Amino acid sequence: MNQPKTKLLAQHINFPHKHISAFKALCFDLDGTLLALKSHMTPKAYDFLGTLKSKHQLLLCSARIPSGMRYHQESIGILGAPMLCYNGALSLEGERVVYSKTITESALETISLLLDHLDVDWGLYAFDQWWVSKDSERVQKERYNTQTEPLWGETRSTIKRLVDEFGGVHKIMLMGDKNNMDLAMEAMAPLQGASLVYFRSNDTLIEIAPSGVGKKEGVTQLLGDHGLLEAMAFGDNDNDIALLDASGWGVAVQNAKPLVKSIADAVTPLSCADDGVIDYLNMCYGQ
Incomplete structure (x- = not known):
């Protein structure tokens, strides 16, 4: 039995x-x-x-x-x-x-195009690097919660830098108000499971990783x-x-x-x- x-x-x-x-x-x-x-x-x-x-x-x-x-x-x-x-x-x-495994350059370009009309800030992560384009309350929370200091750079140039150095990024953290995050979830729906996977951490955060992980x-x-x-x-x-x-x-x-x-x-x-x-x-x- x-x-x-x-x-x-x-x-x-x-x-x-x-x-x-x-x-x-x-x-x-x-x-x-x-x-x-x-x-x-x-x-x-x-x-x-x-x-x-x-x-x-x-x-x-x-x-x-x-x-x-x-x-x-x-x-x-x-x-x-x-x-x-x-x-x-x-x-x-x-x-x-x-x-x-990193999110590829082509997937990063696709995400950028899909979200271009939205008021969304990006956090880009690769190995022990965390890049943001500007300071915000959310960035300060992440800084405190992870005890990690961000690096500063414009998003598109940072993407190019990380693609050149690492072939892509391990994680994207999208930051914005609830409405923009709702719209971002809808815009990225065709990519879910195909070229990336993502989940909603809370109303103002979406975390994106490569597909298959x-x-x-x-x-x-x-x-x-x-x-x-x-x-x-x-x-x-x-x-x-x-x-x-x-x-x-x-x-x-x-x-x-x-x-x-x-x-x-x-x-x-x-x-x-x-x-x-x-x-x-x-x-x-x-x-």
């Missing part, structure tokens, strides 16, 4: 049937999942994750620039471990590039198909869905989008702001 995948406690919190120690890897989204303090985890979270590094492979999986992830690795005590940046468009192990694909590259099934994954947003669905045990935080919660094996009782992931892991270890 097959064993049930979950056991449901009286308070309706799902836990995997096997003990958490059987999971070889724990995969964590950052923003909205682990970062209770926006730019940082709480000291409690860093300390607790540090106690797990000898028990599991701890894999940070984010849409962030590498520099916005390394200081979290350092605080946990896993600096140099593999990590997924830009939603899987770039995988690094220390300074070694494990995988890299994602957190699920990135974790599979690092761990293999079997390793993915032996991983527990945590997330909150659309770009986490495929990974949570395919992993051995997928957990959505309480503040996750409804669709993310609907496909997850479990939902944490507490939100990111209340260290929901750490609370859930503590309960798992208490089983």
Whole structure:
């Protein structure tokens, strides 16, 4: 007889049937999942994750620039471990590039033409470079949240520079008001899945990556198909869905989008702001 995948406690919190120690890897989204303090985890979270590094492979999986992830690795005590940046468009192990795929010059030109009539600002990312054309409240939030300083340059000339140096960009972050972001989503719809993939971070942000990349694909590259099934994954947003669905045990935080919660094996009782992931892991270890 097959064993049930979950056991449901009286308070309706799902836990995997096997003990958490059987999971070889724990995969964590950052923003909205682990970062209770926006730019940082709480000291409690860093300390607790540090106690797990000898028990599991701890894999940070984010849409962030590498520099916005390394200081979290350092605080946990896993600096140099593999990590997924830009939603899987770039995988690094220390300074070694494990995988890299960029949005091509032709795709960048197409996006530029489609959005030319809109009041939209671009953030361009390649490896550890983040370029913007002007300062804004959103740029300052990104600067604070990722602890990373931007480089300044006009968008078209920056695109040419990054195409010449890297063959393209790993991520575009579109910034604008809700109306312009709505129109941008409509304008780019024919490109979704063909030459790029994108998701709406919030009403004023759209994040764009090359086609064929994602957190699920990135974790599979690092761990293999079997390793993915032996991983527990945590997330909150659309770009986490495929990974949570395919992993051995997928957990959505309480503040996750409804669709993310609907496909997850479990939902944490507490939100990111209340260290929901750490609370859930503590309960798992208490089983």
